[in-house]
Amino acid sequence: MLLLAIETSCDETAVSVLDVEHYLNSTGSAEDSLRADIVSSQIKLHAPFGGVVPELAAREHLVNLPVVIDQALLTAKVSQHEIQAIAVTNGPGLKGCLLVGVCFAKAFALGANIPLVAVNHIEGHVFAGDLLQASERPQFPFLALVVSGGHTQLVFVESLGKYNIVAETRDDAAGEAFDKCALLLGLGYPGGPALSKRAALGERNFLEFPRAIPKDNSGFSFSGLKTAVRRVVDENKDLLHQENFQNNLCASVQEAIVQSLVEKTTNAVQTLKPKALVLTGGVAANERLREVLGERMKEQGVAFVVPPRKWCTDNAAMIAVLAARKMESRIDEYKNWALCSEHHLRLGPEADASLGAFARLPI
Ligand code: KG4
Ligand code: ZN
Numbered sequence: 001m002l003l004l005a006i007e008t009s010c011d012e013t014a015v016s017v018l019d020v021e022h023y024l025n026s027t028g029s030a031e032d033s034l035r036a037d038i039v040s041s042q043i044k045l046h047a048p049f050g051g052v053v054p055e056l057a058a059r060e061h062l063v064n065l066p067v068v069i070d071q072a073l074l075t076a077k078v079s080q081h082e083i084q085a086i087a088v089t090n091g092p093g094l095k096g097c098l099l100v101g102v103c104f105a106k107a108f109a110l111g112a113n114i115p116l117v118a119v120n121h122i123e124g125h126v127f128a129g130d131l132l133q134a135s136e137r138p139q140f141p142f143l144a145l146v147v148s149g150g151h152t153q154l155v156f157v158e159s160l161g162k163y164n165i166v167a168e169t170r171d172d173a174a175g176e177a178f179d180k181c182a183l184l185l186g187l188g189y190p191g192g193p194a195l196s197k198r199a200a201l202g203e204r205n206f207l208e209f210p211r212a213i214p215k216d217n218s219g220f221s222f223s224g225l226k227t228a229v230r231r232v233v234d235e236n237k238d239l240l241h242q243e244n245f246q247n248n249l250c251a252s253v254q255e256a257i258v259q260s261l262v263e264k265t266t267n268a269v270q271t272l273k274p275k276a277l278v279l280t281g282g283v284a285a286n287e288r289l290r291e292v293l294g295e296r297m298k299e300q301g302v303a304f305v306v307p308p309r310k311w312c313t314d315n316a317a318m319i320a321v322l323a324a325r326k327m328e329s330r331i332d333e334y335k336n337w338a339l340c341s342e343h344h345l346r347l348g349p350e351a352d353a354s355l356g357a358f359a360r361l362p363i
Contacts, residue, residue: 001019001020001021001084001085002017002018002019002020002035002076002078002082002083002084002085003017003018003020003083003084003085003086003087003117003320003323003324004016004017004069004072004083004085004086004087004108005017005018005086005087005088005119005316005317005319005320005323006065006069006086006087006088006089006101006104006105006316006319007088007089007101007121007124007314007315007316007318007319008061008065008089008093008097008098008100008101009089009091009092009093009094009097009098009101009121009314010052010057010093010094010097010149010150010314011041011042011043011045011046011052011057011060011097011314012039012040012041012042012313012314012315013039013040013042013060013061013064013065013068014038014039014040014068014314014315014316014319015036015038015065015068015069015071015072015316016034016036016037016038016072016315016316016317016319016320017034017035017036017037017072017073017075017076017078017083017320018030018033018034018035018317018320018321018324019033019034019035020033020085020324020327023321023324024324024325024328026134027133027134027135028133028134029131029132029133030130030131030132030317030320030321031131034317034320035075035076035077035078036071036072036073036075036076037072037310037315037316037317038068038071038072038075038316039310039313039314039315039316040064040067040068042056042057042060042064043190045057045060046189047188047189047190049189050179050183050189051179051189052094052149054094054095054096054097055096057094057096057097058094058096058097058099058100061097061100061101062100065100065101065104066104069104080108080112081112083108083112083114084114085114085115085116085117085323085327086105086108086109086114086115086116086117087105087116087117087118087119087319087320087322087323088101088102088104088105088116088117088118088119088319089101089119089120089121089124089319090102090118090119090120091120091121092120092121092122093121093150102118117323117326117327119319119322119323119326121314121319122146122151122153122155123163123322124318124319124322125144125146125148125151125280125281125312125318126144126146126155126157126163126278126280127318127321127322127325128278128280128307128311128312128318129142129144129276129278129280129305129307130321130322130325131307131311131317131318131321132305132307136305137305138157138275138276138277138278138303138305139275139276139303140157140158140159140275141156141157141158141159141272141274141275142156142157142274142275142276142277142278142305143155143156143157143166143265143268143269143272143274143276143277143278144157144277144278144279144280145261145265145277145278145279145280145281145293146280146281147173147174147175147261147279147280147281147282147283147284147289148173148174148175148281148282148283148313148314149173149175149176149179149190149192149282150173150175150176151169151173151281152168152169152173152174152175152220152222152261153165153167153168153169154166154167154168154264154265154268156268156272156274160325160326160329161329166268166272167219167220167264167268168219168220169219169220169221169222170219170220170221170223171221171222171223172222172223172226173222174220174222174257174261174281174283175190175192175281175282175283176222177222177225177226177257178190178191178192178195178196178253178254178257178283178286179191179192180226181195181225181226181229181253182194182195184226184229184230184233185229185233185240185246185249185250186240192282192283192285192286193285195250195253195254196250196254196285196286196287196288198246198247198250198251199247199250199251199253199254199255199288200251200287200288201247201251202244202246202247202248202249202250202251202252203247203248203251203252204251204252204254204255205252205255206248206249206251206252207232207248207249207252208252208256209225209228209229209252209253209255209256210224210225210228210256211256211259211260211263219264220260220261220264222257225253225256225257229249229253232249254286254288255288257289258286258288258289258292259292261289261293262289262292262293262296265277265293265296266296266300269296269297269300269302270300274302275302275303276302276303276304276305277293277297277302277303277304277305278305278306278307279293279304279305279306279312280306280307280311280312281312281313282312282313284306284307284309284312285309285312290306
């Protein structure tokens with residue numbers, strides 16, 4: 001079965017074509033079963049605004065999606081008539097952006113008379129480790145730390161479909177914290193990579209910024225850090241252009257974000273005793289976060305799984321393999337799904353409610 005997966009929840013238009021049987025029967029990396037895996041980023045469009053502009057993003061998906069689908073079919077060397085199932089991200093994400101993907105997927109499925117599988121975006125990130133070869137995939141139960149510009153969640157995964165959210169952010173996402181602090185330091189958007197590059201040259205203990213854990217120890221909170229950085233920037237305007245000062249500031253900001261993520265994750269590992277920790281989302285590219293988490297997991301004897309960067313950031317491959325697993329595990333129900341089922345493709349709280357623990361996710 002050839003499955004076409006669509007991901008348009010934020011500012012990446014992504015489409016993959018997966019050979020489902022090949023993937024489910026293979027012990028190799030999903031690379032071997034993906035006939036196409038294409039991501040078109042809108043980053044340049046949003047950079048002048050210092051963040052993703054939802055309305056612009058939705059309009060851009062409308063233009064890009066048919067082109068990216070054509071490109072994926074061309075790469076996979078298949079015609080649209082050979083596609084036998086569709087998977088699409090139906091939340092959480094930017095509503096206008098999700099609508100473009102979902103409406104396109106519904107029309108495709110209806111026109112071709114093939115089934116449609118709705119996939120939760122965070123669930124997709126959580127299972128990104130399943131894109132690796134079998135020997136590297138996380139074993140149940142595992143913890144997943146999903147950290148990107150849009151999400152910061154620590155999820156305990158008992159099995160496919162059984163999840164508990166251990167911690168999530170109360171305000172900004174970890175990537176957003178990197179980006180907002182970088183913007184305050186004049187490093188452009190998205191500033192996470194630039195900030196971490198400078199941080200590598202600076203002194204981590206230069207300033208002690210607030211650790212992003214709320215007083216009652218529930219979840220993460222990054223807004224206090226942002227305010228503290230703003231204050232330092234306002235009070236040291238003369239020093240900001242000095243390279244050493246900037247590098248030290250970046251290193252201190254990075255350390256505050258990294259240590260709060262590591263502390264919470266280590267506590268969860270000690271309590272829940274998972275077999276593995278999966279680190280995913282765009283912030284998984286951060287060297288310091290990988291280094292410290294890697295060391296901690298080694299101490300705890302827990303496997304540390306970090307998928308390649310292209311599968312940590314938003315992509316359709318993670319949506320495709322999760323849809324394949326869902327089809328495999330609930331094959332009868334899946335066969336009975338009404339075409340373009342309203343139940344599975346509503347946006348908003350109803351969509352999340354159909355995904356159990358993910359009901360608590362904001363959309
Ligand atoms: O997953 P992603 O590509 O997009 C979504 O947010 O969905 O994540 C992008 C985020 C941005 O906030 C970016 O600044 C951050 O990941 N990021 C980093 C690094 N590389 C990307 N943050 C810290 N250090 C990095 N090396
Ligand atoms: Zn994402």
